[in-house]
Amino acid sequence: MSELYKLIYKIVKSIPVGKVSTYGQIAFISGNSRRSRVVGYAMAACKDSSVPCHRVIRSTGELARTFGFMGPNHQRDLLLNEGVEVSIENTVNLEVYLWDLDEALNNILI
DNA sequence: ATATTGACGGGCA
DNA sequence: GTGCCCGCCAATA
Numbered sequence: 001m002s003e004l005y006k007l008i009y010k011i012v013k014s015i016p017v018g019k020v021s022t023y024g025q026i027a028f029i030s031g032n033s034r035r036s037r038v039v040g041y042a043m044a045a046c047k048d049s050s051v052p053c054h055r056v057i058r059s060t061g062e063l064a065r066t067f068g069f070m071g072p073n074h075q076r077d078l079l080l081n082e083g084v085e086v087s088i089e090n091t092v093n094l095e096v097y098l099w100d101l102d103e104a105l106n107n108i109l110i
Numbered sequence: 111a112t113a114t115t116g117a118c119g120g121g122c123a
Numbered sequence: 124g125t126g127c128c129c130g131c132c133a134a135t136a
Contacts, residue, residue: 035120
């Protein structure tokens with residue numbers, strides 16, 4: 001497991017309940033905007049159940065393409081359960097629910 | 111042991 | 124404004 005993965009998990013764990021983040025945003029926070037793909041890899045590999053990978057969505061606001069074999073609905077349910085509105089199209093309003101970047105950076109750098 | 115593939119998105123031509 | 128390119132890890136066959 002690379003340091004990058006650990007960092008990614010650390011960042012994802014810092015996402016507050018009721019908020020969501022995106023692959024691109026996490027990539028940016030981790031130091032390289034073009035790393036969103038690796039963020040996806042890290043989520044796919046997510047062995048650690050304490051990592052709230054369901055709070056990580058696409059930059060377009062859509063939920064992840066596939067969420068393991070449990071299906072995309074699982075991610076939808078988890079988000080709804082945390083108070084995040086998810087439309088019938090499985091999209092989240094980022095204007096409202098996106099994790100603030102400043103707050104995120106502040107949290108991580110402590 | 112090696113090759114393939116899989117939760118993506120920013121930056122540059 | 125559009126489209127291609129690049130990043131770069133782990134699980135699985």
